[in-house]
Amino acid sequence: xxxxxxxxxxxxxxxxDGMTVGIGxxxxxxxxxALVRAILDSPVRDxxxxxxxxxxxxxxCAAGKVRRLVFGFVSLDSIPYDPWFQRVRQQxxxxxxxxxxxxxxxxxxxxxxxxxxxxxxxxxxxxxxxxNPDLKTVRSPYDDEELVAMPALSLDVxxxxxxRADRHGNGQYLGPDPYFDDLFCMAAKRRFLSCERIxxxxxxxxxxxxxxxxxxxxxxVVETPNGAHFTSCVPDYGRDEAFQRHYAKSASDEDxxxxxxxxxxxxxxxxxxxxxxxxx
Amino acid sequence: MSRIDVCVAxxxxxxxxxxxxxxxxxxxxxxxxxxLARLTNEPDLLLSDGEAYLLGENGIEGWLPYRKVxxxxxxxxxxxxxxxxxxxxxxxxxxxxxxxxDKPTRQLLGFRGAPGNTVNHRTSxxxxxxxxxxxxxxxxxxxxxxxxxxxxxxxxxxxNLCVLDFDTPDGSMRLVSTHPGVTVEEVLDNTGFPLDIxxxxxxxxxxxxxxxxxxxxxxxxxxD
Numbered sequence: 001x002x003x004x005x006x007x008x009x010x011x012x013x014x015x016x017d018g019m020t021v022g023i024g025x026x027x028x029x030x031x032x033x034a035l036v037r038a039i040l041d042s043p044v045r046d047x048x049x050x051x052x053x054x055x056x057x058x059x060x061c062a063a064g065k066v067r068r069l070v071f072g073f074v075s076l077d078s079i080p081y082d083p084w085f086q087r088v089r090q091q092x093x094x095x096x097x098x099x100x101x102x103x104x105x106x107x108x109x110x111x112x113x114x115x116x117x118x119x120x121x122x123x124x125x126x127x128x129x130x131x132n133p134d135l136k137t138v139r140s141p142y143d144d145e146e147l148v149a150m151p152a153l154s155l156d157v158x159x160x161x162x163x164r165a166d167r168h169g170n171g172q173y174l175g176p177d178p179y180f181d182d183l184f185c186m187a188a189k190r191r192f193l194s195c196e197r198i199x200x201x202x203x204x205x206x207x208x209x210x211x212x213x214x215x216x217x218x219x220x221v222v223e224t225p226n227g228a229h230f231t232s233c234v235p236d237y238g239r240d241e242a243f244q245r246h247y248a249k250s251a252s253d254e255d256x257x258x259x260x261x262x263x264x265x266x267x268x269x270x271x272x273x274x275x276x277x278x279x280x
Numbered sequence: 281m282s283r284i285d286v287c288v289a290x291x292x293x294x295x296x297x298x299x300x301x302x303x304x305x306x307x308x309x310x311x312x313x314x315x316l317a318r319l320t321n322e323p324d325l326l327l328s329d330g331e332a333y334l335l336g337e338n339g340i341e342g343w344l345p346y347r348k349v350x351x352x353x354x355x356x357x358x359x360x361x362x363x364x365x366x367x368x369x370x371x372x373x374x375x376x377x378x379x380x381x382d383k384p385t386r387q388l389l390g391f392r393g394a395p396g397n398t399v400n401h402r403t404s405x406x407x408x409x410x411x412x413x414x415x416x417x418x419x420x421x422x423x424x425x426x427x428x429x430x431x432x433x434x435x436x437x438x439x440n441l442c443v444l445d446f447d448t449p450d451g452s453m454r455l456v457s458t459h460p461g462v463t464v465e466e467v468l469d470n471t472g473f474p475l476d477i478x479x480x481x482x483x484x485x486x487x488x489x490x491x492x493x494x495x496x497x498x499x500x501x502x503x504d
Contacts, residue, residue, distance in 0.1 A: 026346060053390075073390035080389060092383035098376065100395040102350045121354070122396030125429035127422040131381045176332035177345040 003167045006220045008038035008269060011192045014220075015039065015157060018067070020048040022108075022153070022188055024160030024181035025231065027077045028054040028239055030173075032161035032194045034227035034269050039065060041268065050153055052101065052180065054231060055244070058084035058251060059265075066094050070153060072101030076244055083251035099150070100128055105180060107153035112186030119147035158188035161228045162212060163236055164204055165195040169218025172210050175234040185217040194222040196236050226273055243276065281485060283440065284309065284503045286459045287406075288494050289486035290438045292317040294361060294404045300324040302334075302344075302358040310361035310406045310438075312497050319493050353393065359402040359435070362394060366419040367405060369453045369473045371434035371446055373398075373424030381421055394423035402435050410439035412472040427451030442467050443483055448476055455480040 012035070015021065025031040036056045039047075046067040051057055053074030060066050062084040074085045088094050099107065100122040110118040119138055122128075124146065129135050138149045160181040165171040171193050173181070185191040193213060198221060204211060227233075230240040230247065250260035264275050291313020295303055303314040303325045311330075318325045326342070328349075329335045334342030344352070352358050365388050366374035376391050377384035397403050403424060407414050426434060427446050436456070437444040443456040454476040458467055464477055486494065494503075 071390055073392045075389055081387070086387040089377065089384055089387035098381075098391055100391050101393050102353055102396040105347065105350050120396070121399045122393075124395075124399050125422075125425035126391070126395035126398075127376070127381070128391060128395050131421070176343070179346060 001168045001215070004169050004219060004221045005167050005198065006222055008035050008194070008222050008224060011035055011159070011220055011222060012038045012042045012044065014190060015042070015044045015047075017044055018046045018048075019156040020050060020154070022050040022155040022158045022184040023056050024158065024179060024184045025054065025056070025228070026052045026177070026179045027073070027075045028231045028244065029077065029177070030161055030175065030179060030228050030233050031056045031231040032159045032227065033229055033231060034224035035159045035161070035192065035194050035222065036060065037265065037269055037272060040265060050155060052104065053082070053085065055082060055247060058082035061085055061088045061094065062251065062257070068095040068097065070097045070099070072099050072104045076248060078239065078241060079244060079248050083248055097132060098128070099123070099132070100126070103128065103148065103150045104153070106150040108180055108183040108187050110150065110152035111154040112183050115152060117149040117151050120150050121147060123148040123150070153187060155184065155188035156190065158184040158191045159194070160184055160192075160213075161194045161224070161233065163196050163233065164199055165193055165213075165221050166201040166204060167198055167221060168201070169193060169213060169215035169221055170201060170204060170211060171195060171213035171218065172204050172206060173212050174206060174210060174236070178212050182212050182217065185213055191218050192220045192222065193218045194224040194227050196225055196227065196233060198223045224269070226276070229273075229276060240276070243279065246279075281491060282504065283459055283461065285486050285491060285494055286483055287438060287440060288312045288316060288503065289490055290443050290483055291361065291406060292320065292490075294436055294438065295322045295325060295359060298322055298325060298359055300326065300357075302326045302328065302352050304328060304358055304360040306360070306362050307406055307408075308503055309408065312494060312503060314361070315497050316490060316493055320490065350396075353396050353400050356401045358400075359404065360397045361404045361406050362397065362424065364405045364407055364414060364424070366416045367407065367414055367437065368416060368419050368426060369475070370426035370428040370451060371424070371437075371453065372419050372422045372426035372429070373405060374419040374421045376421040376423045378420050391423045395425060398425040398433055400433070402433050404435045405437045407437060407439040410441040410467065410470050412470060415471040415473065417473045441470065452476065454478055457481045457483040459483045460485060
């Protein structure tokens with residue numbers, strides 16, 4: 001079987017300007033932050049980001065990587081708003097496609113099933129249809145009910161982070177929620193999984209239903225210990241709330257931000273993890 | 281007894297008669313209300329821990345990750361209590377952004393699940409600070425859908441001043457009751473549109489047993 005191990009830099013080398021990149025996790029939970037940080041270090045730009053947004057969105061906005069965001073919300077969970085996302089939105093700095101979060105799920109599901117759309121009630125009557133004028137409704141062929149035709153959210157690349165994986169791409173989540181990471185993979189042409197630890201297939205123990213991705217859904221596996229930091233990756237670690245507060249405070253003040261970048265984001269993933277250790 | 285305990289009891293009353301459905305209260309006061317309801321009138325309510333589990337009286341009784349929450353939303357056996365940055369007289373709610381959607385003056389959370397919630401199941405709102413900033417003639421972005429747009433699931437609004445519903449011929453907002461110590465004028469002065477005050481009464485005070493339970497649920501008084 002194929003050995004799909006690679007580095008975060010290898011993953012980013014597969015990205016090109018203008019690509020549509022889906023990012024797994026949810027809010028400030030189990031985000032593939034090491035892969036996101038690797039994008040910050042790269043020259044790639046003009047990305048369309050598709051995300052149940054958390055600090056992944058904020059950091060990519062801060063680095064000017066985002067041309068367009070497809071989202072249902074952006075939140076740090078314990079802190080309601082991401083300051084960088086707010087700033088670029090309020091400056092009109094990015095295009096957005098904003099959906100109800102259930103519509104977002106339908107869009108991922110449609111893409112992963114290779115369907116052009118899936119019908120859903122969510123969105124009817126709301127301004128989702130006004131702010132996305134290209135969205136269409138369909139009539140049920142059975143009873144004529146009008147439903148929103150949520151278009152497939154097809155991705156060039158999916159980036160997800162799990163607790164464990166083997167070198168072939170069989171991935172395992174050990175926390176309570178799979179989020180939508182398997183669907184992100186199935187909606188994408190190229191699929192990259194980062195994980196806390198790469199183990200032998202025989203060491204992927206735990207309930208079999210925790211095996212969220214199988215190897216046909218994954219093209220590359222990256223071992224990135226603490227790679228979801230500062231978002232949560234339970235049970236390996238919870239959200240680093242103190243660090244998240246520091247991020248939010250720095251992101252709220254354009255005078256403070258350069259020192260955050262200097263301290264944490266200017267010396268690669270190793271430098272980041274050392275600086276985080278030094279802080280605690 | 282404090283005003284906030286009245287609000288908790290009013291949130292508990294949102295679930296009267298709900299039976300065996302998922303209560304999804306957003307924010308501390310609605311959460312305390314839903315828990316209080318289950319300990320008193322509505323023992324069959326299902327409650328999430330806010331993460332991926334359903335919590336019964338003796339710990340975890342079910343698994344409800346986000347994906348399955350969307351299934352329950354579509355299935356309809358749910359009553360959500362959401363917040364609102366803006367709310368109009370027909371119950372249209374905004375949590376997306378203030379101003380023009382292309383370049384907002386203030387970006388908020390986003391649509392979240394508001395459009396889906398309001399077309400699928402009963403929805404109520406909790407407004408901790410009743411003001412003209414929240415109760416506006418017209419919301420900037422319709423996230424949660426109100427009664428004038430063809431949907432009829434918005435049930436009630438509980439604020440720090442009063443309880444409101446939409447039980448009027450045209451589905452517009454009506455004052456149900458003011459909390460003890462609050463006048464009708466105070467509510468009208470802080471509402472940015474005309475309000476049907478009909479025969480508004482007084483919001484009930486929590487019973488001694490309810491007050492005891494609220495204290496047990498929130499011993500550190502995070503609610504104050």
